[in-house]
Amino acid sequence: MAKRIEVSGLNAYYGRVRAIEDISMTIEPRSVTAFIGPSGCGKSTFLRTLNRMHEVIPGARVEGKVLLDDEDLYGPGVDPVAVRRVVGMVFQRPNPFPTMSIYDNVAAGLKLNGVRRKSLLDEIVERSLRGANLWDEVKDRLHRPGAGLSGGQQQRLCIARAIAVEPQVLLMDEPCSALDPISTLAIEDLIAELKSRYTIVIVTHNMQQAARVSDRTAFFNIAGTGEPGRLIEIDDTGKIFTNPSQKATEDYITGRFG
Amino acid sequence: MSVMTGERGEAPTGGGTLPEISFRRRAADKVVQALVYAAFVLAIVPLVSVLWMVIGRGLERLDPTFLTHSMNGLSSGDEGGGANHAIVGTLEQVGLTSAMAVPLGVLTAVYLVEYGRGRRLAKVITFVVDVMTGIPSIVAGLFVLAFWLLALGFDYSGFAGSLALAILMLPTVVRATEEMLLLVPGDLREAAYALGVPRWRTVCFVVLPTALPGIVTGVMLAVARVMGETAPLLLLIFITDAINANPFSGPQGSLPTFIWYQAGDPNPQAVERAWAAALTLILIIMLLNLGARLLSRLRKPVSR
Numbered sequence: 231m232a233k234r235i236e237v238s239g240l241n242a243y244y245g246r247v248r249a250i251e252d253i254s255m256t257i258e259p260r261s262v263t264a265f266i267g268p269s270g271c272g273k274s275t276f277l278r279t280l281n282r283m284h285e286v287i288p289g290a291r292v293e294g295k296v297l298l299d300d301e302d303l304y305g306p307g308v309d310p311v312a313v314r315r316v317v318g319m320v321f322q323r324p325n326p327f328p329t330m331s332i333y334d335n336v337a338a339g340l341k342l343n344g345v346r347r348k349s350l351l352d353e354i355v356e357r358s359l360r361g362a363n364l365w366d367e368v369k370d371r372l373h374r375p376g377a378g379l380s381g382g383q384q385q386r387l388c389i390a391r392a393i394a395v396e397p398q399v400l401l402m403d404e405p406c407s408a409l410d411p412i413s414t415l416a417i418e419d420l421i422a423e424l425k426s427r428y429t430i431v432i433v434t435h436n437m438q439q440a441a442r443v444s445d446r447t448a449f450f451n452i453a454g455t456g457e458p459g460r461l462i463e464i465d466d467t468g469k470i471f472t473n474p475s476q477k478a479t480e481d482y483i484t485g486r487f488g
Numbered sequence: 489m490s491v492m493t494g495e496r497g498e499a500p501t502g503g504g505t506l507p508e509i510s511f512r513r514r515a516a517d518k519v520v521q522a523l524v525y526a527a528f529v530l531a532i533v534p535l536v537s538v539l540w541m542v543i544g545r546g547l548e549r550l551d552p553t554f555l556t557h558s559m560n561g562l563s564s565g566d567e568g569g570g571a572n573h574a575i576v577g578t579l580e581q582v583g584l585t586s587a588m589a590v591p592l593g594v595l596t597a598v599y600l601v602e603y604g605r606g607r608r609l610a611k612v613i614t615f616v617v618d619v620m621t622g623i624p625s626i627v628a629g630l631f632v633l634a635f636w637l638l639a640l641g642f643d644y645s646g647f648a649g650s651l652a653l654a655i656l657m658l659p660t661v662v663r664a665t666e667e668m669l670l671l672v673p674g675d676l677r678e679a680a681y682a683l684g685v686p687r688w689r690t691v692c693f694v695v696l697p698t699a700l701p702g703i704v705t706g707v708m709l710a711v712a713r714v715m716g717e718t719a720p721l722l723l724l725i726f727i728t729d730a731i732n733a734n735p736f737s738g739p740q741g742s743l744p745t746f747i748w749y750q751a752g753d754p755n756p757q758a759v760e761r762a763w764a765a766a767l768t769l770i771l772i773i774m775l776l777n778l779g780a781r782l783l784s785r786l787r788k789p790v791s792r
Contacts, residue, residue: 286681288605315684325675329697339683342693388679395683 240294251458264440267450272459281317318397324384326376362390382413546767559729574746593661629720646735652720664706
């Protein structure tokens with residue numbers, strides 16, 4: 231299932247402003263890759279280029295290549311909608327659909343793409359909620375509004391919704407930043423389970439979290455305000471946090487700036 | 489440990505570290521409060537007095553005969569008679585108006601908010617809608633009179649009235665829907681896109697349902713406004729005392745024009761009918777409003 235991502239020479243723009251410059255990296259399948267770096271360094275922008283969500287913003291565009299197992303996401307004629315079915319995403323703030331029940335939230339990706347068979351939907355909803363460690367908490371109230379859950383449950387609901395469409399890759403943009411420590415732990419445990427089946431990329435401001443959950447860590451930085459963000463280095467998480475090859479990385483993780 | 493507390497029970501006033509609210513601020517608070525209440529009373533007075541008058545005088549004649557009979561064959565000084573032809577006319581005309589203006593208005597707003605952001609066409613449409621909001625109803629009536637009746641040669645009909653009403657209703661619907669769509673968080677659109685849901689399905693199944701209660705309210709306000717519109721109808725549906733259930737052919741009644749003609753009549757029986765018709769109009773609008781609210785509430789996920 232999980233696929234390898236190879237990025238080469240990637241630039242992303244908001245109108246005329248270049249947000250990230252010349253990024254190349256390989257993201258391994260069945261592993262967790264964490265993006266760390268100061269605010270505004272382009273981590274989230276880069277993450278959003280990996281499922282063509284960047285171009286949703288008016289005026290935003292991308293140059294460069296993102297290969298998903300040799301298939302270029304930005305190749306001519308590639309349908310961004312199809313890309314997003316393969317590369318799912320979980321956002322910073324939990325955002326369940328407010329008009330839908332818990333069940334319908336999880337089934338949304340399938341229903342909105344034409345899956346109608348009740349038995350199939352039931353099965354996928356249960357599997358996804360179990361996959362997101364939420365099933366036991368919500369199985370008796372599947373038809374209640376999704377917005378009635380706690381923040382941590384809502385975020386797991388969003389993860390269930392994302393994995394219900396069976397993507398190859400799961401992108402997470404600071405998935406725990408709006409959650410309390412206990413919910414954060416639940417999500418981190420979930421990430422550890424999910425990595426056996428998916429390629430996971432997580433943006434985080436929490437370096438302990440990066441150290442806890444990720445196999446590889448990429449450090450991004452900007453030279454100054456108005457400058458584009460760059461990839462400083464990417465390596466095994468252990469190495470980044472103990473013996474980084476770049477001075478800037480060491481300064482950042484030891485708290486000397488940022 | 490350095491927190492100042494009354495350790496031996498005394499209040500922590502010592503030396504005025506936390507001064508009381510000054511006289512000036514308390515006075516200002518009272519004055520503004522009084523002004524707000526006064527404004528509220530001023531605003532509610534016309535509403536209450538209108539309702540009081542209409543209910544009080546309207547109830548005298550609002551009986552089954554009034555609702556089920558027309559004025560056919562009666563002269564204005566006769567007792568009895570009713571507004572059935574006017575009720576039928578108004579419901580059909582406003583129904584046709586809504587059938588034209590609501591889909592067009594909602595789709596226009598969807599284009600403006602979901603697709604046209606920052607585009608030239610969207611700016612032009614917004615400008616035109618703003619201009620349309622300011623069209624006096626009599627001008628809309630005259631336009632349809634000149635265009636539909638005189639230039640194209642159609643006859644007086646309920647539908648001609650609906651055309652003018654639709655012109656008046658359209659900008660209200662566009663504006664209300666636009667506001668409501670703008671309130672839908674971008675997060676939800678992105679959440680749907682990230683699931684690989686195409687844009688149009690996102691609009692249909694995520695954005696519109698989320699905004700639905702607000703859109704319904706906006707549409708009902710527009711319906712209420714249009715339902716009481718009189719001037720264009722006087723020009724376009726002509727006048728009849730008989731029931732004409734076909735809005736596409738021949739003169740039709742309507743509640744506003746019925747009120748207009750009856751209230752202008754010197755006979756007290758006619759004036760009574762005008763009050764009853766006014767009450768009927770208010771009741772119809774209220775019922776439609778309630779119905780629409782119930783409908784939009786049914787769409788929310790039910791708790792089982």
